[in-house]
Amino acid sequence: MIVATAGHVDHGKTTLVRALTGVDTDRLPEEKRRGMTIEPGYAHADLGGAQPVAFVDVPGHGDFLRQAIVGLAAADAALLVVACDDGPMPQTREHLALLQLLGLRRGAIVLTKTDRVAPARVDEVAAAMRACLQGTALTGAPTLRVDATRGSGLAALRELLRQWQRDMQAPAANGGFRLAVDRVFTRAGIGTVATGTVLSGRVQTDAALTISPSGQPVRVRGIQVHGREAAAAQAGQRCALALAGLERAALARGDWLLDPALHAPTQRLDVQLHWLPGAQRALDGHADLQLHLGAAAVPARAVPLAPRRLAPGETGLVQLVLAAPVSALHGDRCVLRDPSAQALVGGARVLDAAAPSRGRGTAARLAELQVLIAAGDDAQAALAGLADLRPDGLAAADFARQWNLEADTLRGLIDAADAVRVATVTGERLLARRHWQALRSGLVDTLAAWHAEQPDSPGLTEPTLLAAPAAARDRALRRAALAAALQQGSIERAGYLLRRPGHQARLAEPDAVLLQRLQAVMTPFGLRPPPLGELAPLLDLPLREAADTFQRLARLGYLVQVARNRFFLPETVQALMQVARDTAAAAPEGGFDAASFRDRSGVGRNLSIQLLEFFDRIGLTRYRAERRCIVDNGEAAAAGAAGG
Numbered sequence: 001m002i003v004a005t006a007g008h009v010d011h012g013k014t015t016l017v018r019a020l021t022g023v024d025t026d027r028l029p030e031e032k033r034r035g036m037t038i039e040p041g042y043a044h045a046d047l048g049g050a051q052p053v054a055f056v057d058v059p060g061h062g063d064f065l066r067q068a069i070v071g072l073a074a075a076d077a078a079l080l081v082v083a084c085d086d087g088p089m090p091q092t093r094e095h096l097a098l099l100q101l102l103g104l105r106r107g108a109i110v111l112t113k114t115d116r117v118a119p120a121r122v123d124e125v126a127a128a129m130r131a132c133l134q135g136t137a138l139t140g141a142p143t144l145r146v147d148a149t150r151g152s153g154l155a156a157l158r159e160l161l162r163q164w165q166r167d168m169q170a171p172a173a174n175g176g177f178r179l180a181v182d183r184v185f186t187r188a189g190i191g192t193v194a195t196g197t198v199l200s201g202r203v204q205t206d207a208a209l210t211i212s213p214s215g216q217p218v219r220v221r222g223i224q225v226h227g228r229e230a231a232a233a234q235a236g237q238r239c240a241l242a243l244a245g246l247e248r249a250a251l252a253r254g255d256w257l258l259d260p261a262l263h264a265p266t267q268r269l270d271v272q273l274h275w276l277p278g279a280q281r282a283l284d285g286h287a288d289l290q291l292h293l294g295a296a297a298v299p300a301r302a303v304p305l306a307p308r309r310l311a312p313g314e315t316g317l318v319q320l321v322l323a324a325p326v327s328a329l330h331g332d333r334c335v336l337r338d339p340s341a342q343a344l345v346g347g348a349r350v351l352d353a354a355a356p357s358r359g360r361g362t363a364a365r366l367a368e369l370q371v372l373i374a375a376g377d378d379a380q381a382a383l384a385g386l387a388d389l390r391p392d393g394l395a396a397a398d399f400a401r402q403w404n405l406e407a408d409t410l411r412g413l414i415d416a417a418d419a420v421r422v423a424t425v426t427g428e429r430l431l432a433r434r435h436w437q438a439l440r441s442g443l444v445d446t447l448a449a450w451h452a453e454q455p456d457s458p459g460l461t462e463p464t465l466l467a468a469p470a471a472a473r474d475r476a477l478r479r480a481a482l483a484a485a486l487q488q489g490s491i492e493r494a495g496y497l498l499r500r501p502g503h504q505a506r507l508a509e510p511d512a513v514l515l516q517r518l519q520a521v522m523t524p525f526g527l528r529p530p531p532l533g534e535l536a537p538l539l540d541l542p543l544r545e546a547a548d549t550f551q552r553l554a555r556l557g558y559l560v561q562v563a564r565n566r567f568f569l570p571e572t573v574q575a576l577m578q579v580a581r582d583t584a585a586a587a588p589e590g591g592f593d594a595a596s597f598r599d600r601s602g603v604g605r606n607l608s609i610q611l612l613e614f615f616d617r618i619g620l621t622r623y624r625a626e627r628r629c630i631v632d633n634g635e636a637a638a639a640g641a642a643g644g
Helices: 013-021 029-034 062-073 090-101 119-133 154-167 363-375 379-389 396-402 407-416 433-453 462-467 475-488 509-525 532-538 543-556 570-586 594-601 605-618 635-641
Strands: 002-006 041-045 053-057 077-083 107-112 143-145 178-187 191-200 202-204 208-212 217-225 228-230 232-234 238-244 256-258 266-275 287-293 296-306 315-326 333-338 343-352 419-424 427-432 492-494 497-499 560-563 566-568 621-624 627-630
Touching: 002 013, 002 062, 002 090, 013 041, 013 053, 013 077, 013 107, 013 154, 053 062, 062 090, 062 178, 062 287, 062 333, 077 090, 077 119, 090 119, 090 333, 090 343, 107 119, 107 154, 119 143, 143 154, 178 238, 202 217, 217 232, 266 333, 266 363, 287 315, 296 363, 315 343, 343 363, 363 379, 379 407, 379 419, 379 427, 396 407, 396 427, 407 419, 419 433, 419 475, 427 433, 427 475, 433 462, 433 475, 433 497, 462 475, 509 532, 509 543, 532 543, 532 566, 543 560, 560 570, 560 605, 566 570, 570 594, 570 605, 570 627, 594 605, 605 621, 605 627
Parallel strands: 002 053, 002 077, 077 107, 107 143
Antiparallel strands: 041 053, 178 191, 178 256, 191 238, 202 232, 208 217, 208 256, 217 228, 217 238, 266 315, 266 343, 287 296, 287 333, 296 315, 333 343, 419 427, 492 497, 560 566, 621 627
């Protein structure tokens, strides 16, 4: 359990922690000189529970609000410390607001310096604090009267802390490891050390982690928990990690140490934001604020989504556009300040850490965010709701990362949400069962309609079928649906074309005769048939008539139009596609240029370029930096693309 001491400066927070733990958390020379906490201080005490209780001594001066946020962000409980000779002060109220915005639900009022005032004044301050807490999550919190220098009241406070520890359910070490770094230093013989609170997962010595948002890999050399060497640290604990082979400058407060699978820096967060009642103005337009997330502080532009204007005291959907990348996951709590007024203005809960830049205020997007609000921390409800709204489904890796789900947990959620896993060339997607069934049925229906409209066509090419209007826009997902339909037998291949089982084309007699003549003329030329201008005389056809006839045969699937004046037999295109694959296989790292393809195919430079551009269009190859690579080397995709 991690307990933060919150409250106004000089109200006795550091003295209270020292009385409970024996540790003076004011470690910096500047703190000693000024007699004031300016950085969060950390200590622990064994109160008889299964684990020691960790304490965070939070700075109470208004100039150090950022440091206070760092200290309060990971606390499980708070002691709101109030000196009876002062009573509630500005930072008392500001820290209480912080506790509210950060979602803390367990706390107590600790009245200090009771020896300096009359008993009636103590009663008066206690009543004032109960009034401050009224209407907050800490309404009805216990009040304790403590004289930390003499020890009176400490026994009752220790008993309350033990009761909290018994009542609190230890956080499960599920999900990937996340630690918000709040302090970095070097130690002779050890190297760079990072301290922070473990928010999820578990880490062991020699574990490989990633510094986020920089992405630098590190290895854990050693672990300390509560000042003692340990083999592991897990969620709910403060720990220190000694990191191997890392320069001090490569890590700073505000960074995260993560399981590599969770590293996904972002500069856009969709959040549910509560605009404080005490904010001096409404949130509208694009407000420039400062975001505090974990131990990081980043300039942010707040764009209200719904409603488009938040009055003080209101809650709504907002997109935060950040000046620098941060690491965040669904459910993270963050705080917003107005840097010009040096005032706390709001707090938010992250709904989507990979927020879109386009369509952020559309009805469809707002519906998704409402699903995430309604789901709360229920990943199954979020998966079911989002999958129902999205015909293209969700990227499984993205959903698992946003919700920090392990593989076994994700499998269970998919079954419970009546979703299906679909493997695509761009990664696994999660779809609502009805959307998956509709996508496969749509392909079958498209083919059936084509057969009815064009009985003289043997079928459709794969690119043509995949380009037809359908519920899903994602081409890789459509390919997966086609593969499923082929496996199911509701669609079959006829050479390079796709058709419904049992379909037989009825090509008109004149066209059938011309096609036979065309095949006889083109076959002897191998991989390099003549262009249209040379083919027409060989068939005794006027150029315009030949062009119209060839284009009609290409639309029906009997020819392939590679360029304006270039028509190929489908089997010739398939052979040339194999040449492209062979050229890529022989090239370093799979990237080849037009000259390599020309040399292997023997078709000449100009025709090579036309063919490669055609392959780009049908999705067989991708052109980048003067070279091409094979995008999809699957047999089925290749065969279908040949008719494109």
